[in-house]
Amino acid sequence: MLTAHLPSGYVLGRLMPRRVAAVMGAALVGAMLPDLDMIWFHFVDAGKWHHHVYWPHLPWVWAVAALVALPLLAWRGLLVPGLAFFAAIFLHLALDTIAGGIAWAAPFDTTLYALVTVPARYSHWVISFLLHWTFLLEVAIWIWAAALFLGRRRAA
Numbered sequence: 001m002l003t004a005h006l007p008s009g010y011v012l013g014r015l016m017p018r019r020v021a022a023v024m025g026a027a028l029v030g031a032m033l034p035d036l037d038m039i040w041f042h043f044v045d046a047g048k049w050h051h052h053v054y055w056p057h058l059p060w061v062w063a064v065a066a067l068v069a070l071p072l073l074a075w076r077g078l079l080v081p082g083l084a085f086f087a088a089i090f091l092h093l094a095l096d097t098i099a100g101g102i103a104w105a106a107p108f109d110t111t112l113y114a115l116v117t118v119p120a121r122y123s124h125w126v127i128s129f130l131l132h133w134t135f136l137l138e139v140a141i142w143i144w145a146a147a148l149f150l151g152r153r154r155a156a
């Protein structure tokens with residue numbers, strides 16, 4: 001997924017039961033956080049490996065983190081923001097699974113599983129992704145988020 005992680009977090013935040021700033025903030029941060037590994041990918045590893053093999057894109061890492069963090073957050077009265085954060089993380093990973101590939105079986109198997117393979121039809125991979133039908137899903141997420149945002153503004 002190239003562009004729709006942030007609006008997907010917004011949609012998730014709007015669908016959460018408690019619509020408070022902490023819940024929306026947790027959803028927005030969680031929806032974007034795994035892609036922070038792009039910094040390491042570009043500036044340290046110089047693009048040697050697919051960034052989806054780094055720990056921020058590994059579901060088992062976040063599952064363990066959720067198992068540890070959610071009871072502590074619940075104890076501190078922050079269960080809903082915590083759930084929003086981890087739901088957004090797994091939403092990010094699910095959306096990346098459409099065409100990018102995620103190692104869902106790691107640490108036992110590091111195969112990157114993707115629902116669709118985007119063929120490299122154009123000179124730059126970004127153009128291949130932008131002109132592939134899966135990009136329509138991103139457009140749909142943007143439209144959904146915009147409709148929710150504009151509907152909220154109209155109601156206010």
Ligand SMILES: [Zn+2]
Nearest residue numbers: 034035092096
């Ligand atoms: Zn990602």
